[in-house]
Amino acid sequence: MAASPFASRSPSITVASPNTAIRLKAAAAQSGSESTDVKTSSQSHGELTEQLNDSVAQNYERGKKLGEGTYAVVYQGHRRDTATTVAIKKIKVNADYKDGLAMDAIREVKYLQELSHPNVIALHDVFSKNENLHLVLEFLPGGDLEMLIRDQNVQYGAADIKAWMGMLARGVWFCHENFVLHRDIKPNNLLIAADGEVKLADFGLARSFADPYLNMTHQVITRWYRPPELLYGARQYSGAVDIWSMGMVFAELLLRVPFVAGNSDLDQIAKISEAFGTPNKDNWPGVEALPLYIETDKNSIIPTSGRDFFLRQFPTAGPVGADLLMSMCTLDPRKRITAVQTLRHDWWTIDPQPTKNADLPRKRKSAEKKMGEDLSRRGGEIGISDGPFKNAARQLDFGGK
């Protein structure tokens, strides 16, 4: 997939999708024969649109509950015809939000409908049942990266990290190639399939790239993974925000603890400065213009960390890996490496080769429950009632004008 990442700009000459038409036509014909029946027409679910919905809903059988959060309930389920196991996420409608379907659900459905890639969780179908929204998602019983990072019984090395990071990088690249920002990349949003494949999940904060000059909200991405430009209140930003988060995941995989874990937004900036150097107009021209930027006293400016720092701090990565990490953690978002450049980095091709999926370390016990927890959580939340995450993200500030 990554071999030819550039889209050609030639106009499309596809005309129409006969398949869809035939599918809809078949459904129409099927329902048409029943429509003369008084019984059918007296039901309130007779309109063609409802018949189409019901035919989707009937494809799935719901099984045991995997998890429940404030936002959704997740069940295991399966397709009736193929017996494929799926996860069914039932969105709680109007839990505390008066303006119709919550934005999290709207965004998640909107973007997952468009993104189809091995490293992005697949949305197989969406249907409604009794005015509840049901998302049929890929079943990912392998838990998430956070679980593997925290579990002291799980041993892993550079080759494993390279495999996981490679899958993450391909997923992020695909989102950006489709003009979608994820805006909540962190270890517990990186779920693991039965075959070991890493999948980017939870698109509840995602959005498409804004047109030039239009503002976006800076209240996104869980704090420990949030880049300095967002902490400084930038309203116009790019895929570079996701790359920073990716860098933080990379560092955390190497250290097995979050690398810069501030306990407030200000503390987060302080910790970032300590680790990578104080952002200033020399290493980041224009930073002083950001709304929440606070100039640091000349005497307390910490110099920008060089290659030596990364090598010392992350010996497991090796010099080339440390170089990649450094490019992801560049303070100035315009100088930060892009998703495409990440995929072209030398680190992927040098030894050690990335571990094959089948040989990747995993939890011995099934981690279905973990999937249930991950999927029923609202973005920006963390399972434990952890202080630092409480006010992250999800505050509805949509950056109008």
Added chain:
Amino acid sequence: MIEDTIYRTSSQYRVWSYTEESLQSLRASTNTIASDRVRVTLRRTRDAPQSATGTPQPGSDVDSKEEKPIDCLTPEEELVFVRYYCESLLELGDEYKPPLPTTLRATAIQYLRRFYLTNSPMTYHPKKIMACALFLATKTDNYYMSLQKFSEAIPGSPSAEEVIAPEFLLMQGLRFTFDIRHPFRGLEGGIMELSAIAEGQGQPTPILPHQTAQSLKQALLSIAPPPTPSSSITDRIGRAHNGTRELLKTAAQMTDAYFLYTPSQIWLSAFLLSDRPLCEFYLETKLGGPIIPSTNSDSDPSTPLDPLVELRTKLSKVLSDCSALLQGYTPLSSDPAQIKNLKRIAKKHYKCQNPEGLNMAQKRDSAQPPTSASATDSGPATSESETERLAKKRKLEEQKRGAQDLFGGELVPDRTKGQ
């Protein structure tokens, strides 16, 4: 991975692209199903007062010969009726300060058009759906405002509950796909490229290596004159830009263009209508050309056709079809004959509305909110007598509100209705 591959994974292609025939047959099915339901429901409602228990025998009233046949809308009439509300939707966007962005309105219009592919306006009145479509578009297009604030700007000030009531129904009709690929961004890109060429900064296309920034500029300056004279090439590009944009805002929204063509085909077709020589030039910078009917290939069929020429020929056909579709559009409000027709349809529509459908849209108001997510999935079936009661209640309310309704009342004055 080329752009076409990406487009083919989009929901707009997967779910919402049709051939003309499949589109027509889908609309016919929707209409047939809705018409049958309307007839049954209206007969039952009409017969209800005679039945003391409120439970008429299903089937018994179907053959009653004394009744006048219920005249339902045809698929063509439905389409005109919905189009009127799409045009209103475009105007509704001006009620906001600042006015809602063009793409957001376009999204809402496409929502409405998609919704009525599998739903009939006889079942769900577009008046009730359109505000909700616009509100949903504010959410999906990242232009968020509170429902309260949104509702207040609408003429007639419907309540927030009224606006949001059909949201779920609407999303279901949209088959839970919210992303709409508009032609506007492509147009902006094309105009930027042409402006760059005019300034001598053009980027040669990799497949046409003989191009240089200078040769591109020379070629641009030597194309045939525009339909209306312009003072400079910049002026010409600007006019073509505006003309195309206007077509994309109107004709592209109100016709079946989005169902039949891709965003790039749509903007190029509109561009072709605005300034044909300029559009042809743009295509030549990408694909070479112009197409000259070749005599050589006729004489020797074994010679493979130049793939670029083949592509260009294919594209040219598609663009001229799409242009014809766009050109055939005139706004309802500017055409007396169309207005007359619309009034006739509105009158007819009034007599063949399905009272059950509108209840369905309002169900959210009256229904108990789900108390817990683990609540049983077997929803309460609305009894027939309940349905009739609601239908009557609705009718009463509707009469009370009369002309104060959403968007300045009915198309047909109350007095002439229902006779």
